[in-house]
Structures are given as C-alpha cells and as structure tokens.
Amino acid sequence: MRRETQNILLLLFGGALLKIALTGTYLRYVKASLLPWLVAAGVVMVVLAALAIARDVRGDRVAGEHGTRSPWLLALPVFAIFLVAPPALGSDSVTRDSITAPAEPAESRFPPLPPGEPLLPVSEFVTRAVWDSTGELNGRTVHLRGFVVHPQPGVTRLARMRISCCAADASPVVVNLEHPRVADLPEDTWLEVTGELRPGSATDENDYVPTFAPTELRPIEAPKDQYEY
Template sequence: MRRETQNILLVLLGGALLKISLTGGYLRYVKPSLQPWLIVAGLVMVALAAFAIVRDIRAGRAVDEHEHGTRSPWMLLLPVLAIFLIAPPALGSDSVTRDRAAAAPAAPSQARFPPLPPGQAPVLSMSEFLTRVVWDDSGALNHRDVRLRGFVVHPTPETTQLVRMRISCCAADATPVKVDLASPRAEELPADTWVEITARLRPGTATEANDYVPTVDPLAITTIPAPPDTYEF
C-alpha cells in the first residue's frame, strides 16, 4: 500500500478514536476512567500521521510499492466506518439472553454495610442492591422500599427482569446484574425499555439455585431515558 494511503488511514483511525472520546460514544464500550487514555491514543495517531505527511512533502517523493497485499490494510477502514456511520449501541437485552451468566456479587470489603440512604425509597445501584441482598444479614432491605434503574429483559415468556450491565474494564467483560419483577405491568413493557422502579424485596428469593437473582414487587414503574453511561462498575 502507498505511503499516502497509510497516512490517511492513520488519520482516520485517530480521528475516529478522538470522536468517540470527545462526544461520549466511548461509554458504549469502556468505563469512563479510560477516556484520557483514548484521547491520548487518538492524538498520538493523528500526530504520527501528520509527521509522516510533512516528512514526505519535504522529501518531495512518493514511495511506490507492489500492489499485492493492498487489501488487508484497507480492512482498517471497517471500524472507522462503523464508528462514523453505524456505531454499535451499548449492550442490551440481547446480550443478557445470549449466554451471559449473572454477575455473582462479591463479598464486601467491610464487615458491616453502612445504613441505607435516608428517605422513603432511596435510589440504589443494581450492584449495591444485589450485594446487600446476598451479603447483608441484618434484614435492612426486608421491609424497605428502594428505587432501582435498569432496562427490561424478557428471558422467557413467563419471566420479566430488570437488568443493568456491570463492567470491570470494557463491554467485552460485561456481566448482567438482574432482579426478577413480579408485576403484570412489567410483563407488558418492551425489551430494552429503561425504567425506574420503586420496589420491595421478597426476602429469601435470591439463592444459589437461581444464581442469586432476587425477586422484587414493583410498587411503581416509570419509563425513563437511557442514561449517558448505561453500565455500572
């Protein structure tokens, strides 16, 4: 492949990386703390391409190379086109129902959980809620309404779940955090609908046999827009 083509591809790849880093699109693929590294990587790629272009212009020459092997470098354009034209969405219900095991909550680092936030129905992340369900033996959740946010999944015709994807680094290691919704209204919601629920735990429903997926009774269900960052960490 000609040197000019290599430089153009490098500019496009670096520009695509900068685009998703600065517009927030990177949140579909990696955790927020990686944004500075993505920006640096994009700037380095663009700078290297600019340096090579200036060097070739000053040298006043173009490098001719054989035509064989020119197809594989052009494959680098595919991720660029995907980002600019058809950027993949964040993981949703399809990822949950396609052979993704539930995220087993790890033991908390502290011996006791802090008190629940004040208010009649405090907002908890799905991860915190599930961790408390499995590890908090104080029963603090047994008679307490909480608010949870996530998207709707119908893994079977008889089951409706509220789910949030949790990642450690990027979407490739995502695992779902799930709760079963005991509500006829929830069954009518389309998959991938984002909702906030006010719900109460059914004690003893999260067991090893069901992969520690608790059941809650929703008292209120409100549809909400998908958040800018759909993952938990």
C-alpha cells in the first residue's frame, strides 16, 4: 500500500471516529463511558495523518517531483462515512437473538424499590422478576421504557438491548406485554408503559420472560442512549 493511501485512510478513519464521537452517534455502538477514549483515538489518528501528509508534500516540493494523485480519490468515501450512520440495534436483533434467562446476581438481596411508581430499567425489572424471592415487585406499579417487538403472531414484547462494552456483545432483555392495544403497534415503536408484573409469569417454559400488564401506554421519542448496561 502506497504511503499516500495509508495517510488518506488514517485521516478518513480518524475523522469518522471524531464525527461519531462528537455528534453523539457513538452511543449506537459503544457505552457512554468510552467517549474520552474515542475522542483521544480520533485526534491521534488525524494528527498523525496530517503530519505524514505535510511531510510528504514538503518532500515532493524539495525533490521537484509530482507523484500520482490517484490515491487522493480515496478521500471520496469519507463523505459516505460522515453522512451514513447505521441505527442502534432494534427489533430485528431481538427477533434474531435467542433470549436467555438473566444470571443470578452475585448478591441475591435486592435493595428496596424506590417509593412511589419508579422508572426501572427493563433489565432490572426482569432480574427482579426472576430472582427476587421477596416478591417486592408484586402489586407495585412501575414504569418501563423500551421498543416494541412482535416475535411471533399474537405476542408483543417490550425490549431493550443490554451491552457490556459495545453493540457487538449486545443481548436482548424483554417482557411480554399484556394489553389489547399493543398488537397494533409498529415494531420499534418506543413506549413508556405503566403497570404491574404478573407474579409467577417468568418460568423455565417461557425462557424466564415475565409478563407486564400495562394500565397506560405512552409513545415516546427514542432516547439518545438506547442501550442498557
């Protein structure tokens, strides 16, 4: 690979990395705590590419030579990288990936639920529904936020994707929605639902997917950070 090509590719990747980091679209791919590392990596790549290009240009002027300019055409794809960004993982990923039971927490004692009607992460709701032997969720009204998935006819679920580091290790966390209106909702519709757990609904037969009975369904905008951790 020619030096010009290497420099252009380095500039392209560094610029793309900075673009997704500084515009917030990085949250579609990695967790929020990795932002400083992304910015630092992007800056280093751009600076190294700029220094290499400047050195090559000075070298050409001193030698009085004019190298081929065709590698610079590789700069054109940068526009595609800057303008096109894949969305966060959604219903297609939930349908494609298998649902696994949440692992038992290292500490089986759950802290008390906040007073009132708390907004819970879907992953916490599912983990409590499966492992909290105190039954603290039973009879409690809570709020959940997620997107709609129809894995099969007659079944509607509220889902979130949970990641440890990045979208590559994402796994779906889901609850069944028990409400007559949910069957007509388009997939990937974001909702805030208010309601209660159906006690005993998470069993080995249904892969420990609990049932949530909403009393209220409210469409919402997709959050900036669509993953749970």
